[in-house]
Amino acid sequence: MIDVGVHPRVTLNDGSQMPVLGLGVYQAPPGRTTHAAVKVALECGYRLIDTAALYRNEADVGNAVRASGIPREDVFITTKLWNSDHGFESARRACQESLRRLGLAYIDLYLIHWPVRGLRRESWRALVQLQKDSLCRSIGVSNYTIAHLEELLANSPVVPSVNQVEFHPFLYQSELLDFCRAHAIQLEAYSPLARGLGMQHPTVREVASRHRRTPAQVLIRWSLQHGAIPIPKSVRPERIRANAQVFDFDLPAGDMQALDRLSEGLHTAWNPEGTP
Helix, strand or coil: CCCCCCCCEEECCCCCEEECCCEECCCCCCCHHHHHHHHHHHHCCCCEEECCHHHCCHHHHHHHHHHHCCCHHHCEEEEEECHHHCCHHHHHHHHHHHHHHHCCCCEEEEEECCCCCCCHHHHHHHHHHHHHCCCEEEEEEECCCHHHHHHHHHHCCCCCCEEEEECECCECCHHHHHHHHHCCCEEEEECCCHHHHHHHCHHHHHHHHHHCCCHHHHHHHHHHHCCCEECCECCCHHHHHHHCCCCCCCCCHHHHHHHHCCCCCCCCCCCHHHCC
């Protein structure tokens, strides 16, 4: 096994320890491709793997984790409840199905993938019960705006451990970040590279050149220094390895501010702002 150092962890509001950097497998083809990507990630220090029922590669993630020889308790697996499975009983069944596909006894973090109108409160109640039943160690949400979080907090005593949203310098959601921090909700950053668009920006490239880093490493480091947990996705071994090499440098305040100023409300994925 290639040993380049296991990534550090942060303590969630429920006491669980979550790695601060992960591999996302969105759009990774099921089968050999996903299995190989997870294998490489685990070999070079990743301990957080982010999948979802929607991605149709949960089984490959589970197979790669079991084949790695790494103790189960050392790997942090996230999966998500898809829109068609919202509702109390449906959400509980969906979680069981994800566990079956993963081949695992528990999920480290189970997220509501999208704030489906009219059903998300019942779905959250189901996740709370799943956590009580020890099928999920931590529970959270994805694509929740401040309004969605306020609704959840007003109707449940259980605070989400994580809110996973699109987050990068071109979509610097500072108000949402502050809200989550104030309520001890860990912000997790999907599409931290803005689906590759961010790596071409002159400011990003200039900062990268000055630090002798790749643009991707600069964007990942930016998320880390804002206290978010980035989950860049790739199936290319060299990029998976390079994306992990972000713990031996810091971006000074001036560079962080220059990157912050790139924010233009750019959603490269879904925009949940219009979901009531």
